[in-house]
Amino acid sequence: NAGVTQxxxxxxxxxxxSMTLQCTQDMNHNxxxxxxxxxxxxxxxxxxSVGAGITDKGEVPNGYNVSRSTTEDFPLRLExxxxxxxxxxxxxxxxxxxxxxxxYFGPGTRLTVL
Amino acid sequence: TQLxxxxxxxxxxxxxxxxxVYCNSSSVFSSLQWYRQEPGEGPVLLVTxxxxxxxxxxxxxxxxxxxxxxxxxxHITAAQPGDTGxxxxxxxxxxxxxxxGKGTSLLVTP
Numbered sequence: 405n406a407g408v409t410q411x412x413x414x415x416x417x418x419x420x421x422s423m424t425l426q427c428t429q430d431m432n433h434n435x436x437x438x439x440x441x442x443x444x445x446x447x448x449x450x451x452x453s454v455g456a457g458i459t460d461k462g463e464v465p466n467g468y469n470v471s472r473s474t475t476e477d478f479p480l481r482l483e484x485x486x487x488x489x490x491x492x493x494x495x496x497x498x499x500x501x502x503x504x505x506x507x508y509f510g511p512g513t514r515l516t517v518l
Numbered sequence: 519t520q521l522x523x524x525x526x527x528x529x530x531x532x533x534x535x536x537x538x539v540y541c542n543s544s545s546v547f548s549s550l551q552w553y554r555q556e557p558g559e560g561p562v563l564l565v566t567x568x569x570x571x572x573x574x575x576x577x578x579x580x581x582x583x584x585x586x587x588x589x590x591x592x593h594i595t596a597a598q599p600g601d602t603g604x605x606x607x608x609x610x611x612x613x614x615x616x617x618x619g620k621g622t623s624l625l626v627t628p
Contacts, residue, residue, distance in 0.1 A: 408560075435614065439618075444527070444620055444621075445620055446520075446606060446618040446619055446620040446621055447561070447606070447608075447618040448618075449615050449616070452614055452615065454614060460614070462615060463615075494560050494561075496560070501610070501614060502551075502608075502610050502614065502615070502616045503548045503549045503568075503610030503611075504549065504566075504568075506563045506566075507563065507616065508563075509560025509561050509562070510560055511558070511559055511560055512558070512559070512560055
């Protein structure tokens with residue numbers, strides 16, 4: 405099993421550009437998450453999904469969109485990139501609720517917006 | 519709003535020393551998790567504690583969940599360079615979200 409994979413690993417965007425961060429998991433997990441990690445700030449939840457077709461906002465959803473058309477994939481869309489979106493983005497998945505189950509994280513995407 | 523406060527923020531010690539990292543909150547959590555993250559990688563789960571007063575041991579690492587389920591600690595005995603990394607605590611309440619602390623960056627030098 406590859407676990408949770410993310411592409412790309414690095415990306416530089418100009419202000420106003422758009423992009424999609426890809427996330428795929430091969431563990432047949434129901435729950436998937438997108439976090440951003442800024443230096444010294446821990447992880448902040450952007451969006452999460454409890455199954456195909458079901459998504460919900462986390463703590464910091466502004467400027468982002470998600471979709472979940474399959475169990476395996478959970479792409480994160482950035483529209484009109486801003487310097488405040490410079491961060492490291494992690495996708496994670498779990499079989500059930502995080503209170504009782506392990507979240508498996510991908511290796512991250514380092515995004516810089518100039 | 520930062521629900522979980524971790525201390526210390528940074529810790530630099532020599533191999534063989536003991537250390538304790540703290541994770542505190544005014545909120546009650548149904549469970550609390552500890553993760554370790556190495557540079558350029560995603561966090562990896564070390565342990566989940568769910569019962570107030572629970573103590574779990576993982577080799578040289580000892581995790582404790584406070585009686586009131588508002589705080590937790592991680593104690594490392596005889597630290598080794600391989601323990602170097604960012605340690606994150608994360609609390610779960612009733613929903614689908616984990617609330618992460620800001621992390622403790624640990625450096626263990628030979």
